[in-house]
Amino acid sequence: MYRIGEAEVKRIQKLFDSGKIFRYGSGEECEMFEKNWGRYVGADYCRMARSGTSALYTALVGLGVGPGDQVIVPAYTYMATALAVLAAGAIPVIADIDKSLTLCPKDLEQKITKHTRAIIPVHMVGVPCHMKKIMKIANKYNLLVLEDACQAVGGGYEGEMLGGIGHAGAFSFNFYKNMTCGEGGAFVTHSKAAFERGSVAVDCCSFYWNPEEGEGREEREELQFAGNNFRASEVEGAILNVQLKRIKGMLQKMREHKQELLQVGLDAGLKSIKNNSLKYECGTHLGFIFKKEKQARAFRDKLGAQAVSSFLPMDTGRHVYTRWEPIMRYQGAHHPALDPFKLPANRKALVKYSPDMCQDSLNILSRAVLVPMHANNTKSRVRRIAAAIRTAAE
Template sequence: MTRQNKINWPYEFPGAYWLDDQEESVVLDVLRNGSLFRYYGLGTPKHVDRFEERAREFYGRKYALALNSGTGALITAMAALDVGPGCEVILPAFLWVATVGAVVESNAIPVICEVDDSFSMDPADLEKKITSRTKLIVPIHMAGSPCDMNAILAVAKKHDIPVLEDCAQCNGGEFGGKKVGTFGQIGIFSLQLNKNMTCGEGGLLITDDERLYHKSFAAHDLGMIRKDGRLAPAPDYAQAWGQGRRMTELAGAVAAVQITKLPKILAGLRASKRRIREALKGTKGLGFRRLNDPAGDTGPFLILVLENEAKAVAALTAMKEAGLHNVFHVADYGLHIYSNIPSLVEKTPLSSAGNPWRLAENQESDHDYAKGACPNSDALFARSILLPIPAKLTKEQETQAVEIVKQAVEKA
């Protein structure tokens, strides 16, 4: 590939490419009405309520709670599910720092389980990691694609352990025709800029369980519930210390529009990814991530699996030289890999009390997080490359990308 035909490869901010005058007009509505807070203002706030209403309909769940971030949604959900000292929470080796951080913030101990060739929680290793202290299982639908929820739920049910689905990277995805986030007791989403739909920063929690909804509501707000927007006493089981994680009207306004565009955004991502993957099929030495449900994949990432680490590194270098700048060696994909998170590997405490690692209640949970803790996952990450598929690619960009990847893999 010569310098002059270097590809112009956009960044992967799916929802941002779809912002238009619809989002503009609702944001102006918030500003003109002076109603930036969801419960009162100079005018009548309505956008966060509207977003939650649309979310209930879109996911088909009884309750939807908008929050200020996906991280906030995780911490709130764990509070609602009673995660605390003495608890272990199982997460996959391919994750995001915020998910494991939410466990630590809850003063519980993260337990990392292997991923299989789908790059999501390996149900067989999940079962091996269960102990009498396991309080929660957190499958993460990573890099756009759903976990095998049948196998994970079978293990969870057998051991009677609740499931919190982290759907931050797979909004709108499905497994067996059912939306991710609707399998576990609670599902959470992030609306940060890199996600399938966005309002810059934001989160969402969905559940069918009224008690969990009340507990989440109280935890995310002021420790009480609200009736018609006014604080009201919580039922005994839900009274809590509030975390101040409400969504703003500005964010809610954008989110309420973006959720109506999500099917269109996903259709574009899926079509691009399908064309690129099809065109790459048959390239010597190239394999792909196994998809648990190809129809339910949301499309923002393609994971390439090579024969060994040296070939993956060589192919990655060639792709970058040809202008595919934002591609990643999965092993070095920052805080998405358990052993790359310094505060996890070093068990950095939350405070000088040494919590959670040094709490008396956690002394039986002794886990190591350095590379080698999940050897099968480490080996898979070492030979894999993650290629983000930006929204609204032109056919020319797709064709160029295919050529670059083919040449890079064949020469590696």
């Protein structure tokens, strides 16, 4: 989905010439990216991490989620979303998706218990969740919302930016994402306290590197817990500062292609997946939904025969809950004494997992076909995809 090239090379060359590749002290790239990315998504604070997974985990630490808490995640997401909950010591509860392939607000509400502390809506394949309904439910039950925008970097929802709507948001900049630095991530939040705690999880000496103006942070009791090191380097910061300049134009182009091709599909009698915010979303994937799995597979094969790639979300391995082995097998940590499934504090928050527990999701995922868009697609390529859709729909 991303583009990468000469501009990144020049920026890195400049960085290496300066020799300032550590983010603190004389480094400027990470700080600049954090400031500009926070501004882009409309969040007050941003901290770079090493991946989307570490961004999710450190954001949960920042929000104060831990043992005794249940966190609701959708049945369709990369398993890192649910594993980040376990890494924070809490229990993931899996809820159904709807025809948007994102968290079903109705099932979300049904899954809420007195142990629920947070919700992680995941904007899958660039399609935003129904954030209006989700935020309404979260407010009704006083729950925290951490948006997983790893697959929706740079996209929006009804005029707001994804990741900046909930209490916190997490992004991945790995090889497959809309912006990339090879591997990378960041979390954003509107809360200073969550930012500072999450920053200690990112970097155990965060309070040393980021002293509060006029006072040392050594005395801040709430920040004296054991953190980790998911610190980003200036190399990643430099690449992302260049990538950020491209993202708006790329997404705009993909959105236009998606809308054009969606109309082609609808005119040919196909049914679309539910797009919660066509005008603002990423536009990275066009989705159709069929009555039967067999029809979906036939459509995918017919597109493939015309050199247009597409896939069934059901086939994407560890993005479907039935393939989250560490969860389905209750192996929540590398050591039993640290395993959230065995912690006394979680005894009342435990839930049962089974392969058929989100049957509605499996049903939807096996009847949908997703066609990836690409910002490099030319007008003639889009026309060829349109022709392939028409033929495959016959």
